[in-house]
Amino acid sequence: MLKAERHKYIMTKLIEEQKVVTTDLALALDLSEDTIRRDLNELDGKKLLEKVYGGAVQVKEKAADVFNIDINAEEEKKRIVAKALSLLRDGQVIIMSGGSTNLVFAKLIPAELKATIYTYSLPIAMQLSQHPNIDLIFIGGKMQKNAMVTIGMDVIQVVSKIKADICFIGASSINVKQGLTEVGYEVSIVKKAMIEASDRVVSMFTSNKLDTKMPHSVCEISQLDTIVTELDPNDSRFDEYKKSGVFVL
Incomplete structure (x- = not known):
């Protein structure tokens, strides 16, 4: 490792x-x-x-606004998000996982977009609560306090009943053989449910996640429709992913 x-x-x-x-x-x-x-x-x-x-x-943090989140490599993530915004359409039902790339995505969703978005990420929900035309549903459950996401059966039960057009799912690690993998078991289970509930699955992540793996499986590569990174989609690192049927944006 x-x-x-x-x-x-x-x-x-x-x-x-x-x-x-x-x-x-x-x-x-x-x-x-x-x-x-x-x-x-x-x-x-x-x-x-x-x-x-x-x-x-854990480091004892100084008192601060819990929603003032420092995002690493934010400019890089903005380049990723700029590509993914082209996948949005009025009237879509969308599920979003947690993660800093999805948080940047939530910040940059156009004000005129009219859609329904489900999320179990509190920072993303707080961000989307300011959007004038988004019908927001925050999925409650057991809170992972520092990650500020909900987990557990309550979340999975809600997600399993959603009929989503598209989900935007973060990635801890991805490679062709093992597919999408996660460090935490509970988050991996929630992401599995997201994928099952969605017609189209889009994973956004920075290129340092390529060809890495974590202990808990989320899905096979074939279950992803699109992956989005900051790299040129013609980069040779994507060759094997494309052979597996994934579209690279």
């Missing part, structure tokens, strides 16, 4: 459980405890977590 994948796994576990234990991470990732300690030290140096004896805990 690449370092970036390990770091993403560690940070996701930290969000889900508020702490991580070195021995548990080493067992889950089939790595030495020394490797995990080096990862935790590096993440501590970046102030992404607080290293403690035997593991790490």
